[in-house]
Amino acid sequence: MPSLNVPQAHFLTLPHKFRAFVAGFGSGKTWVGCSALCKHFMEWPGVNAGYFAPTYPQIRDIFYPTVEEVAYDWGLKTKINQANHEVHIYSGRQYRGTVICRSMEKPQTIVGFKIGHLLEVGRHGLLVDYAAVVAGSVSKADEQAGRARASVASYSAESIINWKTRQVGGQHLLSLVVLRETVDVDTDDGFGSEQVVQFRVLRLDAAGVYTQEVWEEGPSETAMTIAPFTPLNGLGQPWRVIPFQFLGSENNDTSIDDSPLYDMAEVNIGHYRNSADYEEAAYLVGQPQPWMAGLDEQWRDHMEKGGIFLGSRAPWLLPVSGTCGVWQAQPNTVAKEAMDGKKEDMVSLGARLIERGSAVKTATQADNDSAAEHSVLSLVVSNVSEAYSQCLVWMAEFVNAPGEVVYKLNQDFSQISLDATILTALFNAVQGGKLPAGDFWQYLRDRGVIDPEKTDDQIRDELETESPGPALDDTEVIPNGGKPSNP
Template sequence: MSDVTFTRPEYKAAQYRWRLVRDVCKGSETIKAAGDQYLPRPNASDESADNKARYDAYKKRAVFYNATGRTKHSLVGAVFRTWPTLTVPGALDYVSKDIDGQGVSVYQQSQSVIGHVLEVGRHGLLVDYASVKSGSVSKADEQSGRARASVASYVAESIINWKTRMVGGQHLLSLVVLRETVDVDTDDGFGSEQAVQYRVLRLDAAGVYTQEVWEEGSSATTMVTAPFSPLNGAGQQWKVIPFQFLGSENNDTSIDDSPLYDMAEINIGHYRNSADYEEAAYLVGQPQPWMSGLSDQWRDHLEAEGIFLGSRAPWLLPQGGACGMMQAQPNTVAKEAMDSKKEDMVSLGARLIERGSAVKTATQADNDSAAEHSVLSLVVSNVSEAYSQCLVWMAEFTNAAGEALYKLNQDFSQVSLDATILTALFNAVQGGKLPAGDFWQYLRDRGVIDPEKTDDQIRDELETESPGPALDDTEVVPNGRKPSDP
């Protein structure tokens, strides 16, 4: 019997890590809502109402310092400090404004994807083509947006099952099962409910790509869309599944480590130390007055008159009496533990952009002359390659010819324009020692040239520009005649 809801063992094993990092990046509200999952309950065996109220107060006083979430946003911001380079055929120009059919540009979607890969080390992109009901797609359909290629983004938790098989000497995806949550309108037309469905992508026995959809019901999961075979722009069936895995280490089907997991674990430890520190500060942090040498009669007299604090309310004590203020010593153990964990989080965040902290694949090494690179640059390289592949598939869906490339910035230092270097590079181009395209790329990376302009566009603009007025031809001699006049 078919079980479309089956999940792979490695998927189940990774779920705890994924949830931890996701929750930590969401912030204090999510962490505290999880209760004792992240903050153990003191005296957990005591189920009394008083103990539960004490735990609620203990949790409220705790401070969650979201270093992990802020680090993720800072890393994504470092990538987009310099605008990506997008090169696509004219038929795919729309991806710069809407790549998923919902108004999200390739830049916005890739920002989100980088964040997901940093969190859990895994993501997925599906290239699809929404055909019109008639079965034939006209140019007007494509221009109006009724039918065009798109890229759907899938978080790691949605990719529940996958398989590969050897085809022609290479491993190809043969099965991908995606768990989707869709909104279903209620009968009154105003409300909505969420339903779960499973999109199945597979290569059938003949090596043809097919899709089918299953819907989860109250008693069973049934197929609601029979298997169908999408066609490419030439009207041919696909021989591969146009689904691209992304990872923090490489873009194969294996589940990679989460770059932010270690920081998230320390972040939770810092939160627990904070709860203990704030509890101690609340219980014994305030100064406590004391008196000694009082007789019973004197004690009763003070209780009857009342004891007030302040310079205008002196305490009258009997002969031999004494008083003072008792102040608890600082809880240095919890404070030192918090400070140590904060330093560890800073160190871990820095290592994500430190060169030499990750290993490149052979393909990546060929594409980048740098021998060492950071975890972040590896993630960015993987995302760039994944989107470039998706753009190629989109071009195949629309039968568009031309280069398809998406390249994200991998230089995370503050980009500046060095006049000396700029002059030297210009002279090298003029002297035939440096290709003009490399010089233009240098200017693209520093925001001088629009990063979306291709070399051909720059060359055409330079060739069509006016050379300016011919000053030499307007030179006039004192008698009003040019030197060339007779």
């Protein structure tokens, strides 16, 4: 039985999609968070979850030990893979799911969840916004302390309920975006909370100025709760575009793209139907059925009176002409073959996601690469990279930050192997001064030899502090004045 105090138990019973357990040091925040993960895997086996912390050392020192203890408390087992920052959850020998751990230090390790959503539904949205402050009242210290800074809000495809575009010159700009949000509102007694649906409306007015307004859905009508206001950029000027970025599986425009996983989902449903037919047949006729023949009514009544038993110690006594046997249904090969065929189809469809030449880049995405060398997954990753690059440009404009924004996710999904010959050649090149050590370390990072989260400075510091080999120098001094090698 899970060990929870009253606030923790109440937290786990909350029906809200977004919950927060705010408490002081030692109050059990990590414990209740790990309990929520265990509850999730008990209710939704096979559905992975994410765990985020400020740094990976905090995940290693706090989360890993706690989730192992909590899982045991729930009757579960854990298998921690620190190299991949994953925790696999098991119920006995049955796999329940994986907790994917990510650090908040590097955004590129988090956007993978957006990639997964794009593969699932083919559409997502990102809104760049700034804290509601009075113009000119925010200092650099406020921004560095996080009291006021630009942020990126994520919206699922289902939350983007309306949008329009307008042609301005040679561009098609967003003129309207309506976003559905769910917020927690305190109840009148101050002890509870309830979810309220609100709509955030982003507009370009007739003068081409970006405004925001918020409407709240009530029992009888939807009323405006925040009147239209004009967000300003870092120079105190109004925006001439809506800083909202669509993400798609094919491109990042306002059109609705197909889900890359739709075909696989359809085949999976068919596999489920075949599996249900196969299991039903196994249930109805799968058990061995004993039979007897050649019995007259007197013999039948005699056997029924004494009872008919099965087993090596209960032989059946039959008349001279009597026969018996065990009937076993033939395997239902039609349903089984259909299941196997659909399984092969799903493997083929999954391989197409990373198969080169299965998708075509846009002109912006081409970037001197051949279109034939682009896969569905790499196209999705490229779209996510472009979307976050644009969002970072808008965030920089909010705070009037100079410089160029560069953001790119890895698009190489081929299995990378470690070649001993190439490794030796690269090592010799580093030793000979022909290759920077940082490039050699990056080669080892890509192949999992070095932790991908380690920076060049961290690697250099470790190499400088560690001894290059065993301490074999004769530095020990013997009281008679000699050394071990010279008694």
